[in-house]
Amino acid sequence: MAQAFFGGVHPNDMKAATNEKAIEQLPAPAEVVIPMSMHFGAPCTPLVKAGDTVKVGQKIGEFRGLGAPIHASVSGKVKAVEPRPYSMGGNITSVIIENDFQNTLSEEVQAPANPDVLTPDEMVEIVKNAGIVGMGGATFPTHVKISGGIGKVDTVIINGAECEPYITGDHRTMLERPEEIIGGATYLAKMFGVDKVIIGVEDNKQNGIDAMNKVIAEKKAPVVVESLHCRYPQGGEKQLCQAITGKQVPPGGLPSNIGCAVFNINTTCCIFRAVTQGMPVVNKVVTVSGSGIVEPKNIECPIGTPVSALLDACGGVKDGTYKLIAGGPMMGMAQYTADIPVAKGTGAILAFCEKEEQTVEHPQCIRCGKCVSVCPMHLEPLFMYQYASKGMVDELNEAHIMDCMECGACAYACPARMHLTHMFKTGKQLVKDKAAADKAAAEAKKAAQERKEA
Numbered sequence: 396m397a398q399a400f401f402g403g404v405h406p407n408d409m410k411a412a413t414n415e416k417a418i419e420q421l422p423a424p425a426e427v428v429i430p431m432s433m434h435f436g437a438p439c440t441p442l443v444k445a446g447d448t449v450k451v452g453q454k455i456g457e458f459r460g461l462g463a464p465i466h467a468s469v470s471g472k473v474k475a476v477e478p479r480p481y482s483m484g485g486n487i488t489s490v491i492i493e494n495d496f497q498n499t500l501s502e503e504v505q506a507p508a509n510p511d512v513l514t515p516d517e518m519v520e521i522v523k524n525a526g527i528v529g530m531g532g533a534t535f536p537t538h539v540k541i542s543g544g545i546g547k548v549d550t551v552i553i554n555g556a557e558c559e560p561y562i563t564g565d566h567r568t569m570l571e572r573p574e575e576i577i578g579g580a581t582y583l584a585k586m587f588g589v590d591k592v593i594i595g596v597e598d599n600k601q602n603g604i605d606a607m608n609k610v611i612a613e614k615k616a617p618v619v620v621e622s623l624h625c626r627y628p629q630g631g632e633k634q635l636c637q638a639i640t641g642k643q644v645p646p647g648g649l650p651s652n653i654g655c656a657v658f659n660i661n662t663t664c665c666i667f668r669a670v671t672q673g674m675p676v677v678n679k680v681v682t683v684s685g686s687g688i689v690e691p692k693n694i695e696c697p698i699g700t701p702v703s704a705l706l707d708a709c710g711g712v713k714d715g716t717y718k719l720i721a722g723g724p725m726m727g728m729a730q731y732t733a734d735i736p737v738a739k740g741t742g743a744i745l746a747f748c749e750k751e752e753q754t755v756e757h758p759q760c761i762r763c764g765k766c767v768s769v770c771p772m773h774l775e776p777l778f779m780y781q782y783a784s785k786g787m788v789d790e791l792n793e794a795h796i797m798d799c800m801e802c803g804a805c806a807y808a809c810p811a812r813m814h815l816t817h818m819f820k821t822g823k824q825l826v827k828d829k830a831a832a833d834k835a836a837a838e839a840k841k842a843a844q845e846r847k848e849a
Contacts, residue, residue, distance in 0.1 A: 400634040402771040403626045404804045406725070408599060409560040412684050412691040418567050419694050421708055423469045423494050427699030429455065430481045431488045433739040434528045435535045436461035441490055447473045450501035452675050454524075455490050463526045463536040467492060468677040468697035470499040482721040482728060482735050489736070492699070506673040515545065515586045518670055525669035526676045526739075531565075531630070531659035532722060534740040537666070540656060541586055548656040550640055551587050553580055555596040555603070555660050556623060556630035559723030562743045564680040565660040567693050569596070569603030572664060573610040579663035580618045582670050587656065591617045594660075595639050597625045627725065628802040632657040634771050646798055679737050683709045687716035687746030696737055702744050703733040716748040724751075725803040755812040766805035766815060772798050776805040776815050783822030788829045796822050 432438035439456030443449060449467040456465030471494045478486035507513060507521070523538035531554060553576070557565040569576065580592040596604050604620050611618050623629055623638055633644040635657060642653040650657055658666075661680060668674045677698055684691035689710030696705065702721070706712055712719075720727040721735065723743055766776035774795060782790040799819045806815040 399624070400626075400629075400637040400771055401773060402769045402804060403628060403634070404769050404807050405625070406560050406627055406807060408625070409684075410563050410566070410599075412561075413682055413693050414563040414566055416563075416567070416691070416693055418564070418571055418680055419692055419708075421694045421696040421700065421705065423496070423498070423697045424700050424704050425494050426474065426701075427469050427492050427494065427697055428479050428701065428736040429465060429468065429490045429492065429699040430479070430736060430738055431456045431465060431490070432481070432483075433465060433534060433698075434458070434463045434526075435533065436463075438488060439465050441476045441488065443473050443476065443490060445473055445475050449473060449492060450499045452504040452677060453501035454503060454675075461536060461539065463528050463538070464524065464675075465490075466526055466675040466677055467501070468699050469494040470497050471495040480732055480735050482730065482738060482741065484728070504673045504675070506671065510582075510670050513670065515588070518582060518586050519545075521669050521673070522666055525665065525674070527662060527665045527669060528676070528739050529659055530661040530665065530676075530679070530739060530742075532726070532740045532742055533632075537658070537662055540658075541583075544651050544656040545587060547651055547654065548587050549589060549654045550636075550656075551580075551583050551589050551592045552632075552635060552639055552650075552655060552657045553583075553592060553594040553660060553663050554630055554632065554635055554657050555594050555600070556635060557600070557660075558597060558625070558627045558630040559725055559743075560627075561684045561745055562682045562723050563684075564682045564693055564742055566600050566603050568660055568664060568680060569600065570606050573606045575664040575667045576607060576660060577610045577614060577616045577618055578671070579665070579667035581614075581616050582666055583658065583663065584617045589617075591619055593639055594618060594620045595623050595629075595635050596620060597629055598622045599625050628771055628800070628804060631771060631800055631802060633800070646795055676739055679739060679741055681705060681737055681741055682743040683745075684743065685720075685745035685747050686751065687712045687718075687748035689713060698739060699736045701733070702730075702735050702737065705737070705744055706733055706746070712746045713748045716746050717752065718747045720745040720747075725807065726801060753812055754814070758809075758811045758813045760813055761811050763810060765808045765810065766813075769804045769808045771802065771804065772800060774799060776819070779822060780813060780815055780818050783818045783825065786825060788825050791822050791826055797826060799823070
């Protein structure tokens with residue numbers, strides 16, 4: 396039985412433009428730009444140089460510590476390895492590949508002889524080598540989440556909420572690729588050693604629920620689909636855990652603290668393809684929508700495809716388009732150029748040209764408290780805003796700003812149009828900077844003390 400999480404808002408879902416449009420395959424562009432940072436953790440080290448020939452699925456970036464490898468999405472010749480713009484802002488080292496349009500598959504891509512006899516450890520290694528991360532946008536390395544949860548997690552959840560307005564890629568995947576979802580979920584059940592996996596889906600996707608239930612019945616899969624009431628941010632992993640299990644993740648904690656592990660729908664499909672075909676992450680499904688898009692679509696394209704190519708495939712942008720967002724309207728990031736590449740975590744590209752802009756230049760808080768009532772993390776945004784704007788780091792820590800998930804529910808509900816989410820990003824950075832400065836000062840003091848004693 397689905398539970399209710401605290402707070403949340405009910406924005407218009409704006410999904411009608413694309414939720415009945417099948418996923419279209421976008422032909423690979425003449426050139427792809429593959430960023431060496433598409434995961435939570437340090438950027439990968441490039442394994443190729445200008446002039447090298449690469450094939451589809453070939454590893455071109457290796458990680459150290461926390462991360463996931465990166466693979467070529469097209470075959471061809473490496474044109475350059477240099478910094479290029481990417482969706483998180485600034486430039487990042489990228490591998491630029493000139494497409495030879497041969498789509499030659501790398502010898503590194505090897506399908507297991509019999510996936511059903513693989514051990515959990517062998518499957519985790521396959522997931523690791525495939526470069527799978529949280530495809531919903533968090534991009535946390537999937538193999539780390541699995542290996543760290545084995546023996547501790549008793550509830551495995553697939554996140555099919557897709558609660559952000561406009562985005563419909565997961566919904567279309569449920570309708571068009573339910574076998575991959577259920578297959579990936581079955582492998583997750585085996586890896587974690589649980590008797591069932593739960594897929595949480597908001598009830599505005601009933602046909603997606605029906606499609607998956609049909610496959611579950613046919614395959615007698617250890618999977619259950621749970622229908623959830625529509626409410627943003629239902630897709631936040633902490634909120635999803637509470638909605639499905641009734642348990643709350645403690646402040647500063649993770650779903651694993653209450654025995655849960657959460658995976659995105661498309662992450663689950665990637666696990667299925669990796670285990671059955673040996674195929675790493677080389678493609679991404681992206682919703683291209685918004686009032687500024689001539690013909691909104693769901694598009695699957697190679698990783699590294701320029702966003703401008705997706706916009707062209709949708710008929711371009713309308714006159715008067717004033718904003719381009721990578722991600723959803725609530726949590727996405729505004730972009731200054733369309734010359735950014737599609738990455739593993741790119742779920743949507745939105746363009747707006749009408750009167751959606753509701754910002755105020757100098758907003759004034761009216762102390763209505765709506766931001767407090769809608770915050771799903773039980774925080775007090777009105778106070779956090781004041782602390783962040785005045786640089787009060789100790790107070791920000793006491794207000795638990797690092798628990799803020801930047802969902803934007805408070806900014807959506809605010810009648811004064813306060814720039815809340817933006818200020819919380821700034822406040823988090825202040826906390827991180829202070830922590831780094833304190834650590835450096837402590838290390839310097841310790842070193843000085845050691846020299847004095849010597």
